[in-house]
Amino acid sequence: MSTVVSSCYKKPVLFKFSKSFFSFDNIRKTTDLASKPGSDEDEFRTLDIRGGKTPQTYSRKKQPRVVFPPRTERMPVDQDWSNVWPGPRTFHPASVPLPLRQGINKLGASPGKVGNVELMKIPNFLHLTPPAIKKHCMALKKFCTPWPRALSTNENCQKYFPLELIQTDYCHSSPSIRNPLARIITIKFPLDKLHLDEHAKDKFLRLVGDRYDEETGIVTIVTDKCPLRKQNYDYALYLLTAVYYESWTFEHWEIEKSQPDLEYYDWDNSKCKENLIHLFKQANQNMEENNLLVERLKESIVALFDEVGTTDHKDLWPGDVVSLQTCDTCGSSDSLEGGQPHVATNHGFHGAAAGHP
Amino acid sequence: MKLKYLLRAVQKYKCSYKSYSTEVEIDIPKRIPRGPTDILKALASTVKRDPTAPHYKYHDDPYLIPYNNFTKRSYALSQESGRKAARWIRQQHKELFQHKIAEPLIEAFIPTPEYNENSEVDEEILKKLINNGFVSDALFVYNLLRNKKIDITPSTKQSLLEFVCFTNEDEPISEDWISERWFLMGMKNQKDSNTWKNGGLAEQLFYELKSDVPSSYSAIICGMCKYFQVSKAFEIYSEAQSKNIILNVETYNSLISKAKFVNESHPKIWELIQTLLNEMAERKIKPNVKTLNSVLESLSKMNTNRNAKTYALNTIAEFKSLNIEPSLVSLYYLLEICSRNKSQLSSMLSAILDYASNKNFTIRDKKDISFFSKAMEVCSKLKDKDLLYRLHELLLTGNNYNLIGDSFSESVYYRYFFYLLTDTEELSKVMEFYDDLVPNVYVPEPSVTNAILKAVCNNMAWDLLPKLWSDILLFEQYEVSGVLENILDIASQNEDKNLMEGMSKIAWSAWEKIEGIKRERSNFQWSASALGNIILILLKSGEKAKANLVMNKLIQLGSSAMNEPKIEALSLYVDSCIESSSPDVAIKCIQYCNDIGFTETTEFARRINSSIELNPRQYEKLTSIVGEDCLKVEKKKDQSR
Numbered sequence: 001m002s003t004v005v006s007s008c009y010k011k012p013v014l015f016k017f018s019k020s021f022f023s024f025d026n027i028r029k030t031t032d033l034a035s036k037p038g039s040d041e042d043e044f045r046t047l048d049i050r051g052g053k054t055p056q057t058y059s060r061k062k063q064p065r066v067v068f069p070p071r072t073e074r075m076p077v078d079q080d081w082s083n084v085w086p087g088p089r090t091f092h093p094a095s096v097p098l099p100l101r102q103g104i105n106k107l108g109a110s111p112g113k114v115g116n117v118e119l120m121k122i123p124n125f126l127h128l129t130p131p132a133i134k135k136h137c138m139a140l141k142k143f144c145t146p147w148p149r150a151l152s153t154n155e156n157c158q159k160y161f162p163l164e165l166i167q168t169d170y171c172h173s174s175p176s177i178r179n180p181l182a183r184i185i186t187i188k189f190p191l192d193k194l195h196l197d198e199h200a201k202d203k204f205l206r207l208v209g210d211r212y213d214e215e216t217g218i219v220t221i222v223t224d225k226c227p228l229r230k231q232n233y234d235y236a237l238y239l240l241t242a243v244y245y246e247s248w249t250f251e252h253w254e255i256e257k258s259q260p261d262l263e264y265y266d267w268d269n270s271k272c273k274e275n276l277i278h279l280f281k282q283a284n285q286n287m288e289e290n291n292l293l294v295e296r297l298k299e300s301i302v303a304l305f306d307e308v309g310t311t312d313h314k315d316l317w318p319g320d321v322v323s324l325q326t327c328d329t330c331g332s333s334d335s336l337e338g339g340q341p342h343v344a345t346n347h348g349f350h351g352a353a354a355g356h357p
Numbered sequence: 358m359k360l361k362y363l364l365r366a367v368q369k370y371k372c373s374y375k376s377y378s379t380e381v382e383i384d385i386p387k388r389i390p391r392g393p394t395d396i397l398k399a400l401a402s403t404v405k406r407d408p409t410a411p412h413y414k415y416h417d418d419p420y421l422i423p424y425n426n427f428t429k430r431s432y433a434l435s436q437e438s439g440r441k442a443a444r445w446i447r448q449q450h451k452e453l454f455q456h457k458i459a460e461p462l463i464e465a466f467i468p469t470p471e472y473n474e475n476s477e478v479d480e481e482i483l484k485k486l487i488n489n490g491f492v493s494d495a496l497f498v499y500n501l502l503r504n505k506k507i508d509i510t511p512s513t514k515q516s517l518l519e520f521v522c523f524t525n526e527d528e529p530i531s532e533d534w535i536s537e538r539w540f541l542m543g544m545k546n547q548k549d550s551n552t553w554k555n556g557g558l559a560e561q562l563f564y565e566l567k568s569d570v571p572s573s574y575s576a577i578i579c580g581m582c583k584y585f586q587v588s589k590a591f592e593i594y595s596e597a598q599s600k601n602i603i604l605n606v607e608t609y610n611s612l613i614s615k616a617k618f619v620n621e622s623h624p625k626i627w628e629l630i631q632t633l634l635n636e637m638a639e640r641k642i643k644p645n646v647k648t649l650n651s652v653l654e655s656l657s658k659m660n661t662n663r664n665a666k667t668y669a670l671n672t673i674a675e676f677k678s679l680n681i682e683p684s685l686v687s688l689y690y691l692l693e694i695c696s697r698n699k700s701q702l703s704s705m706l707s708a709i710l711d712y713a714s715n716k717n718f719t720i721r722d723k724k725d726i727s728f729f730s731k732a733m734e735v736c737s738k739l740k741d742k743d744l745l746y747r748l749h750e751l752l753l754t755g756n757n758y759n760l761i762g763d764s765f766s767e768s769v770y771y772r773y774f775f776y777l778l779t780d781t782e783e784l785s786k787v788m789e790f791y792d793d794l795v796p797n798v799y800v801p802e803p804s805v806t807n808a809i810l811k812a813v814c815n816n817m818a819w820d821l822l823p824k825l826w827s828d829i830l831l832f833e834q835y836e837v838s839g840v841l842e843n844i845l846d847i848a849s850q851n852e853d854k855n856l857m858e859g860m861s862k863i864a865w866s867a868w869e870k871i872e873g874i875k876r877e878r879s880n881f882q883w884s885a886s887a888l889g890n891i892i893l894i895l896l897k898s899g900e901k902a903k904a905n906l907v908m909n910k911l912i913q914l915g916s917s918a919m920n921e922p923k924i925e926a927l928s929l930y931v932d933s934c935i936e937s938s939s940p941d942v943a944i945k946c947i948q949y950c951n952d953i954g955f956t957e958t959t960e961f962a963r964r965i966n967s968s969i970e971l972n973p974r975q976y977e978k979l980t981s982i983v984g985e986d987c988l989k990v991e992k993k994k995d996q997s998r
Contacts, residue, residue: 066831068419071409079409086404094419095410135403140396145386160383176460 070094082132089127091119096126164188167229184224185232187240191217194244199254202263204247265305267298408793414536424831426768426800433536441534472497478505480513487513487520492528495520496558515570518562522580526554542765553586575608582611587618606642609633614651623662630655646684649676650722653690660694666701669694684721685728685760688713692735703739706732710747717755726762730769737773742781745774771799779812787812788821795828803837810843819851819860826863835870836881845890849923851897861898864891868907883914885953889922896929901937904930908942912949921953931961935968940975944982951982959987 075084075097084095093113101110103118113119151157166186170179191212196204205212212219221239223232259269267273276294280286411422414433423429447454451468459466469491472478478498486495499517502509509517530538559580566573574597581590594612597604613633620626630652637644649672656669669691673683688709695705709732718725729752736745752758752770761767771794778787787809795801801809806829813821826844834840845867848860868891871881888911895904908930911922927950934943943965950958962983965971971979980988 066424068422068424068831070419071422074409079407080405082403083405083407084410092417095417132403136400139399139403142399143389143391143396145389148383148385150381150383160381175458175463178460 072097081129082127082135085126086132087127088123091122091124091126093119158190162189162193165233167233183227183229183232184222185229185236186220186222187236188218188220189240191219196247199250200247204243207243207247265302267302270301272301273298408797411797422797424796424800425833427833429800430540430764434540437534437536469494472501474501476501478502479507480509483509483517484513487516490520490524490529492520492524492526496526499558511566511569514562514566515573515576518559518566518573519576521557521559521562522576522583525552525580525584526557526559539763542763549585551585553581553584553589555586571602572605574602575605578604578608579611582615585615585618587615590615591619603640603642606637606645606648609637609642610645610647610651613648614654616655617658623659623665626655626659627664627668644676644679644681646676646681646687646721649673649681649683650686650690650724653687653694657690657693660697665694685713685718685725686722689724689728689731692731696735699739702735703741703744706735706739706741706744707747710744710751713751714747715754716751718757718760720760726760726766729761730766730773733770733773737777740777740781742777745777749774768799768802772802772805775801775805776808779808784812784816784818784821796831800832803834803840806832806834806840807843810840810847814843814847814850817850817852819848819853819856822848822851822856822863823859826866830866830870835867841867841871842884842887842890845887845894849890849893849897849926851894857898860894861900864894865900865903867891868903872910883910883918884920885911885914885918885922886920888914888918889926892930893923893926896926896933901933904933905942908946912945915949916952921955924955924957927955928957928961931964935965938969940965940969940971943969944975944978947979948982959983962987 071094091113093116096113098113100113100116100119102113102116102122103111105111111118151160164187166188167184168182170182172179191201191204194204208219208221211221221236223236223239226232226235259266276297410417414436415422415429421432423432447468448471451471454468457467472494478501480502483495483498483502486498495517499509530541532538559577563573563577574593578590578593578597581587581593590612594604594608613630616626616629616633620629634644634648634652637648652672653669656665656672659665673687673691676683691705691709692702695701720726729748732748733745736748752761761770775787775790778790791809806825810825813819813825822844829835829840829844845864848863851857851860867887871883888907891907892904892911895901895907911918927946930946931943934940934946943961947958947961947965950961962979966976966979966988976988
């Protein structure tokens with residue numbers, strides 16, 4: 001066994017010598033000889049199952065491949081960069097003549113650009129340099145028409161063309177060119193641009209509901225029910241038209257609208273005012289004489305009902321009522337007892353509250 | 358996009374706003390009409406060619422950019438064969454590729470249906486196959502329909518006849534394989550022989566149809582002319598004549614272009630063309646640009662005739678009056694017609710360039726692509742630099758570069774381009790073009806490399822040699838037809854001291870490159886002059902050890918090597934041997950000189966004898982080479998002095 005092992009070791013050593021002295025062909029011959037059964041006593045005999053000749057293999061000595069230096073070296077300084085990098089592309093160090101560095105190296109400077117994965121990972125905007133964009137703009141100029149002079153400012157645009165239409169186009173690399181989201185249409189317009197009287201406006205607002213933004217005064221209508229954009233666009237305009245004309249129509253049942261249906265506190269028709277007049281009458285006073293006080297009371301009560309929940313009026317109105325009472329007592333000696341106006345206002349308040357759920 | 362719709366909305370509301378905004382007039386301009394791809398084309402027009410980049414079909418990476426014609430071809434074709442393999446897999450495993458995710462559906466992405474004896478076929482399927490250009494499938498389905506005794510309408514039969522006549526029952530290379538078509542060369546010449554399938558399906562269909570459909574005559578004549586079955590085509594033509602059948606313009610075009618094949622003498626050919634044209638006029642068939650080209654094609658075949666040029670010019674004038682402008686191939690035929698006479702050719706080419714300058718050509722005839730290479734060949738023949746620049750300018754105008762043809766005609770164009778440039782233009786200008794075009798657009802053939810090397814030699818511009826040598830290495834031209842010999846020869850003439858090192862690098866890398874190959878099939882043989890030049894260059898830059906190696910090779914090859922080394926090299930070698938006092942090597946060299954038969958041998962021997970102390974054995978050897986007398990004469994002279 002030991003002899004076999006030693007012979008095994010011997011062979012490669014012999015080859016090493018032969019390699020440096022003979023050409024490659026000579027080595028082939030020796031190995032071929034060695035693989036023939038029985039030619040070498042020390043060698044393991046190989047079992048030739050297929051029989052026949054051993055297939056001749058031509059092994060070419062591989063030549064070292066000539067690789068051109070990166071083309072950045074040949075680039076002239078005044079070259080047009082947008083020709084070199086015309087579109088979006090992954091970073092390539094041999095095409096970008098910039099000494100870029102990216103990434104972290106704890107032992108020194110950041111790694112350079114060659115073979116740097118960090119540079120390949122991040123999206124680059126080398127194709128959108130300012131000169132390239134300028135060129136694109138110049139090329140697209142022939143498709144553009146001049147902007148109407150009358151619409152030079154944003155205010156003018158909004159003034160003359162108050163209807164704003166918003167739609168989105170989607171462009172992505174997938175087999176489909178369609179995107180269901182592209183069908184959605186949004187139209188926006190300021191409410192005060194529509195011709196509406198008080199009734200129509202009231203009805204309009206009731207119809208549009210939360211599509212009206214009170215802060216900006218803009219109505220927004222979004223349509224996405226139909227499968228196509230065109231249909232949605234037509235539908236949006238139809239909705240606008242329908243709502244507008246609907247708000248102008250006066251249905252017979254609208255006469256039945258009573259005070260509780262109102263969306264604001266109507267002081268002139270309120271129970272509270274009635275009570276107050278009654279009170280002044282009892283005191284044989286003219287309401288006009290106490291105009292200032294009545295106005296203040298009116299303001300606070302209207303505020304109390306209209307802006308219920310927004311501010312804390314609880315401590316506002318009793319003050320006014322008390323002042324009214326004191327005025328009453330000061331103004332005439334034969335007035336009612338101090339509690340009465342309070343009760344009256346209280347009653348008025350309750351009356352109003354009952355009628356105004 | 359958003360703006361567009363805003364404007365649309367605006368236009369709708371314009372009327373309503375006019376009512377209460379009378380004081381401002383808002384004038385919204387009309388939208389400029391544009392096609393679906395106009396924006397893309399406009400953006401693409403901002404991108405010009407990048408001279409340092411390879412063609413966009415290759416990967417922009419130093420390891421994957423091809424630098425010679427072989428790799429260019431193999432890289433492009435292997436990319437395409439990958440596509441073919443993908444298509445094959447898709448066809449083999451159809452069931453796996455039935456998902457239709459594309460919206461709208463792309464027909465080319467789904468596997469094509471296959472037909473066998475049992476498949477359900479009808480006329481609609483046949484129509485579709487004809488429209489899509491599947492030759493074998495269409496023929497199979499047609500036979501299937503016949504076997505099943507399903508009737509086919511004459512109109513479908515007619516379109517099948519036209520299809521078969523167009524393709525001659527052969528499947529053409531699909532238009533999808535752009536690279537394959539680009540690198541397809543040498544196929545044009547084979548096509549000039551009669552390849553028409555006699556008694557094939559086309560003729561069967563024709564005999565079935567001819568009584569019903571008159572246009573079947575047009576189809577069969579076109580097909581026969583296209584595949585050079587000309588005599589039969591004319592037979593059918595006369596049959597149609599006798600039956601008073603009106604043929605279409607394409608039929609007349611193809612008959613005119615093949616007029617040469619039925620008549621021998623030039624006047625008769627011209628007569629036939631004229632009768633055909635007159636017939637067209639009688640029958641009110643409007644000719645087109647291809648009629649013009651067919652006439653010119655026939656005339657170009659008889660360019661030995663004196664009248665050919667007048668006929669051609671008259672024809673062009675007449676077609677111009679019909680508002681038919683000549684296409685590029687018409688100009689090509691004009692050059693062909695004038696090719697016999699150099700002065701005519703020169704005036705013709707300059708007239709053509711006057712006509713064509715600044716014009717943006719589009720393809721109007723299939724053969725339009727042959728113009729540029731032909732015109733450049735003519736330029737080079739005339740040795741006219743001005744014409745060359747004008748022609749090159751025309752090539753670069755607009756999209757004219759698309760008409761350069763295929764890789765073959767492109768390299769023909771640039772081959773003549775560089776021949777003429779190196780002949781007539783100063784070297785700096787040549788190198789400007791060289792740097793711009795090589796290797797990404799054009800890789801010079803060995804003959805062009807030699808021409809450039811010659812120009813370098815004439816201008817003594819040795820500083821260009823290292824660059825040229827590295828290009829030669831890249832283009833793998835160091836083994837072919839004298840390129841290596843030439844560059845070594847020029848390098849050995851170098852007189853600039855600063856460039857010596859560069860030259861010796863070239864020489865040594867040439868030596869290593871050739872010696873390093875040792876390929877079985879390499880049939881490169883050193884010529885003695887090349888080896889001599891290497892020795893000369895190496896010795897000039899003082900690399901004695903390397904020179905010794907090369908000298909050994911030279912001695913080993915002996916007189917079996919082609920031609921002989923420069924005597925200057927051997928003389929320098931002997932001197933260097935004397936310097937390093939190595940007489941043995943020097944004697945070997947003298948032995949070699951003697952074997953080759955240089956007269957300077959004795960002079961060398963004397964030089965060695967006089968400057969080095971030789972031991973008796975060496976002296977004996979020297980005398981055995983040159984004879985004792987010579988050396989003795991030398992000694993006597995010394996003594997007498």
